[in-house]
Amino acid sequence: MEALANLLHGFSLAISPFNLGIALLGVVLGVIIGVLPGLGGTSGVAILLPLTFVMPPASAIVFLSCIYWGALFGGAITSILFSIPGEPWSVATMFDGHPLAKQGRAGTALAAAFIPGFFAAMISVLLFTFFAPPLAEIALRFGPPENFAVLLLAFSTFAGLGRGSPAKTLASAAIGFLLASVGLDIVTGRPRMTFGSITMLSGFSFITASIGLFGIGEILVSSEEALEFKGVQGTVRLRDIWEVLKTLVRNAATFVTGTLLGFWIGVMPGTGATPASFMSYGIAKQYSKHPEKFGTGVVEGVIATESAAHAAGIGALLPMITLGIPGSPTAAVILGGLYIWGLQPGPALFLEQKDFVWGLIASMYVGNVFGVLLCLFLVPLFALILRVPAPILTPMIVLFSAIGAYAVNNTTLDVWLLLIFGVIGYVFKKLDYPLAPLVVAMVLGDITEEALRQSLILSDGSLLIFFTRPIAAGFMVTALVLFFLPALLPLVTRIRGRMAAQKA
Numbered sequence: 001m002e003a004l005a006n007l008l009h010g011f012s013l014a015i016s017p018f019n020l021g022i023a024l025l026g027v028v029l030g031v032i033i034g035v036l037p038g039l040g041g042t043s044g045v046a047i048l049l050p051l052t053f054v055m056p057p058a059s060a061i062v063f064l065s066c067i068y069w070g071a072l073f074g075g076a077i078t079s080i081l082f083s084i085p086g087e088p089w090s091v092a093t094m095f096d097g098h099p100l101a102k103q104g105r106a107g108t109a110l111a112a113a114f115i116p117g118f119f120a121a122m123i124s125v126l127l128f129t130f131f132a133p134p135l136a137e138i139a140l141r142f143g144p145p146e147n148f149a150v151l152l153l154a155f156s157t158f159a160g161l162g163r164g165s166p167a168k169t170l171a172s173a174a175i176g177f178l179l180a181s182v183g184l185d186i187v188t189g190r191p192r193m194t195f196g197s198i199t200m201l202s203g204f205s206f207i208t209a210s211i212g213l214f215g216i217g218e219i220l221v222s223s224e225e226a227l228e229f230k231g232v233q234g235t236v237r238l239r240d241i242w243e244v245l246k247t248l249v250r251n252a253a254t255f256v257t258g259t260l261l262g263f264w265i266g267v268m269p270g271t272g273a274t275p276a277s278f279m280s281y282g283i284a285k286q287y288s289k290h291p292e293k294f295g296t297g298v299v300e301g302v303i304a305t306e307s308a309a310h311a312a313g314i315g316a317l318l319p320m321i322t323l324g325i326p327g328s329p330t331a332a333v334i335l336g337g338l339y340i341w342g343l344q345p346g347p348a349l350f351l352e353q354k355d356f357v358w359g360l361i362a363s364m365y366v367g368n369v370f371g372v373l374l375c376l377f378l379v380p381l382f383a384l385i386l387r388v389p390a391p392i393l394t395p396m397i398v399l400f401s402a403i404g405a406y407a408v409n410n411t412t413l414d415v416w417l418l419l420i421f422g423v424i425g426y427v428f429k430k431l432d433y434p435l436a437p438l439v440v441a442m443v444l445g446d447i448t449e450e451a452l453r454q455s456l457i458l459s460d461g462s463l464l465i466f467f468t469r470p471i472a473a474g475f476m477v478t479a480l481v482l483f484f485l486p487a488l489l490p491l492v493t494r495i496r497g498r499m500a501a502q503k504a
Contacts, residue, residue: 007129010358014366019062022055023363026063027370030070031378034090035077045333049340057341058359064334065317065360066367069121072273072313073371076113076306077379081106084215084397089273089309091210091439092281096294096301103297107240110379112302114236115244118372120259120307124314125364127263144454145465149475151448153279155440156482166486168433176441177449179204186450199413208405209442212418213435215401217425219394236376247299254284254304262308266315273312275447278440280308286482314364321345321357 013019029048045064052060075090080097093113100109155173182193183203194200248255258280265276284304285294294301316331320338322345338345349357405418428435459465467473481488 006354006358007361009354010360010362011365013058013355013359014062014362019059019359019363020366022059022063023066023366024370026066027070027073027367027374030067030072031074031371031374032070033067034071034074045330049333049337052337053340057338057343057353058355060337060341061334061356061360062363062367064337065363066370068313068330068334069364069367069371070374072121072310073114073117073375076110076117077375080109080113080302082215082397083218084401085210089277089305089312091214091274092277092305092436093302093309094214095281095305095436096296096298099295099297100299100302105297107236108243108299109302111236111240111244111376112247112299113306114372114375115241116248116255116258116303117306117310118368119248120255120262121310121314121368122365123259124263124266124311125361125368128314128318128364129361142471143469144451144458145469145472146475148448148451148455149466149472149479150279151275151444151451153282153475153479153482155437155444155448156479169437172428172433172435173437173441176438177445179209179438180442180445181449186446187453199411202409204417204442205405205409205414208414208417209421210439211401211405212421213425213428213439216398216418216422217429217435219398220422220426221429223394236379241376244299244303248303251300251303253287254300255307257283258304258307259311262311263315265308266312267318273309273316275444276308276312277305278436278444280304310368317360321349321360 014023045067048067049064052063055063072089075085076093076097078084079090079094080101083094083098085091085094097109097113100106100112178193180203183201184190185192191201261280261283262273262276265279266273281294281301281304284300285291288294288298288300290298313330317334320331320335335345343349343353343356402415402418405414406412425435427433428438455465456462465472466476
């Protein structure tokens with residue numbers, strides 16, 4: 001009951017005229033940031049952080065958090081309509097969202113991104129409200145072996161359940177790991193594969209790579225095939241909403257799994273919405289009755305990724321508030337704001353700064369309501385971009401992509417890397433190599449390597465540590481079975497054939 005009373009007090013702050021206006025402004029800016037390729041919620045929050053210095057801390061956190069919620073909603077729009085990821089976590093949404101749009105079901109794809117994401121966020125906010133301290137403590141009990149086993153499971157789903165050649169999938173993932181390892185060694189601090197370049201010490205930016213691979217690569221392919229870059233028009237109609245609601249009920253298990261997994265991954269320090277969306281997509285594909293259809297335009301795939309991404313966005317703020325440990329890069333930027341505002345995150349914050357904490361929690365409800373309504377009704381405005389002639393639209397998209405890449409580190413090297421990754425994306429598509437494993441490896445490469453090396457340090461180099469801890473062992477066995485599934489399936493089919501022949 002105390003939590004409910006505190007929440008009501010938080011709503012009294014969040015719905016004050018000033019904070020309500022701040023929340024609406026934050027969501028609008030967040031949607032715009034999410035739509036523009038490359039900027040992202042983290043960059044948007046970082047760029048707009050100085051604006052909060054003149055606000056009270058409670059209003060400042062409402063503003064920054066609502067930018068984050070808006071970016072979560074907005075990132076799906078360009079991924080679905082243009083096949084260009086507006087946000088890193090919307091790359092997985094693009095796998096099924098854009099094929100749906102190309103089939104003339106753009107409204108359904110958009111609704112499948114917005115509505116499940118909204119419900120997942122609301123469920124996650126309820127979890128945040130009533131279970132914040134215990135959930136944060138449990139998440140911290142996950143050690144490096146458990147983290148590595150979970151991450152290995154994410155990769156094994158692509159190898160075991162991916163369409164096409166398993167060899168090409170493994171090659172794509174290997175290239176992704178190779179690119180992720182460029183920069184400073186995460187354990188020793190020594191340069192790796194930088195070739196003497198100081199600029200390369202920070203490694204390759206995932207944002208630059210994802211825009212190049214998917215965005216510029218798609219433009220090159222489209223230019224070759226049709227001499228123009230075509231997006232897909234999209235308007236969310238009532239029948240689209242109704243269709244998605246019915247699909248959501250039929251795929252309730254996928255939605256609930258994505259929501260809970262996303263929230264949990266978000267709570268784990270240093271992860272965030274991007275790995276959550278990829279992992280949820282892989283699990284949905286693994287347990288689907290028709291895994292071969294994933295990537296061709298399945299509403300279930302969009303539901304899985306967006307529910308996980310929105311839930312992780314909420315969960316990432318939980319350890320930041322309760323323990324001072326950011327759950328995502330965006331949460332890390334917001335954490336910097338807390339220190340600037342003179343606040344000390346941790347359990348005492350719930351007692352000493354009730355207005356701040358419960359104002360933030362209430363703003364999560366308000367911001368997500370604003371986000372889903374704005375996106376459902378303003379998609380036609382974004383679709384107006386499609387009326388721009390292709391010779392003008394294509395250079396504009398390349399320009400915005402270049403600006404987004406440049407904004408990552410403020411170096412022209414990222415612009416050149418954008419073009420290089422665009423060519424790589426073009427070559428991959430022409431040779432029918434999957435891009436998803438490469439991107440996932442780039443996203444999760446560092447934290448996977450860190451978890452593996454920390455685990456081996458703990459066990460003096462013994463791999464048994466992954467099988468002597470119950471949670472890690474469960475994940476490892478599942479991952480290994482999925483990894484060897486392409487080799488096991490033909491063997492099982494052959495054995496069944498022989499058994500059937502003997503019975504006959």
